[in-house]
Amino acid sequence: MSKLRCVVIDDEPIATDYICNYVNQMPQLKLVASFNSAQEAYELIQRGEVDVLFLDIQMPGLTGLDFIRTLDRKPHIILITAYSEYALDGFNLNVTDYLLKPVRFERFAQAVLKLSSLSEISFKSPTEDNMRKKDYIFLKSGYKSVKVMIDEITHVEGSKEYVTFYSEDGKKYIKNERLKNVEEQFSSFDFLRIHKSFLVNLKYVHSFYGNTIEIFDMKIPIGRAYKEDLKKWVE
Template identity: 40%
Template sequence: MNKIKCIVVDDEPLAISLLESYVQKIPFLELVFSTENPIEALDYIQKNESDLVFLDIQMPELTGINFMKILGDKLKYILTTAYSEYALEGYEHNIVDYLLKPISFERFYKSALKAQERFVINQNKENAYFFVKSSGQQHRINFEDILYVESIKDYVNIRTSEQEYIVLDTLKSMELQLPENSFVRIHKSFILNLYQIKNLGSKKVTLLSEQEIPIGESYRMNLLAKIK
């Protein structure tokens, strides 16, 4: 994966200097622009390629929340602020993490890792496959070969047309990594490949392989919407 192109926006020069130094210490991050003026940042983003914004919430010209409302999902955000009461509001938007000032490098690094994971997941969605670790080895799995994914306590079972892979992961994490246009959660314990459906009943799905998967009542409407 290429480096994540970062922008720092904060109305405090010392905060900018600190964040710049942190970004430069992390190999997979690349600082491309920093400014005390959020309007300048908006202008830069419209004209240049960038991926991630370290964004102060409380700024005089334009608040971080309004900044995100203007750009929407164009970029990902890590919010920075000295005021913890903004955390809940911030998480209503499309952000990776929330950093409370003063920010230690350890906390910053953890946040950067979250961003890296998010970008890797998005990159996987653009490919036709992903890699999973099972039985001590990395296995490449084509999305189209997956029949379903089943949750088994702290593991998931990725069942393909040929075999199954037991992976230390959560169903929620799998849901994020699989393409939204071809996979759907149909039960608290199952994610299904839509292209593997043969018959759809009121309480279960029959796959082309003749396997039957239960449908959770709370997931049924979403499944029907996906099929349509």
């Protein structure tokens, strides 16, 4: 089955990372490239080598809306921004959809499904079972998105709109996401919520005492509301 060729343009590395990750989770899409500025993608788009453009609006230099106006050959465009006031301008430019940051995967998938009526590609919404079967995720490391096996993640720490993934080899990866969403995504693996800010891989729990769990040399607190769930695992 042919896939829609996608390009992501955003000057924020974290936003670029998770949108690219979302694209990779949709079997009907193929990530061609990602760019930090619109100008870098101009020739690729004008050559007709892009079917779908995921485009940030607020960028230094040329904004996303201004960039659309420069294109003689327009792919399907899905705008991504933190500012709702640009929605009308976007739809006046005939964009396919308009997503507000931080973008949840479910909302992203809805936007992609709109393309089914605009292209010859047959789209299906990813089912919960298919999403759970995936045993890896792509996470940002420097300028690259690297494949990390979920089973090799020791624990995940949440802080407002961001989470930090800790891997078995001692590396850390930060992603713009809520811990609750990660908990749902990892629900078919051996992960347990033990605190409002921590999700742990039970495979790596060495010991626990009082209100603390030990994973290697890390001491992680156990929240009062989560003690019963931990007790069930021990028993």
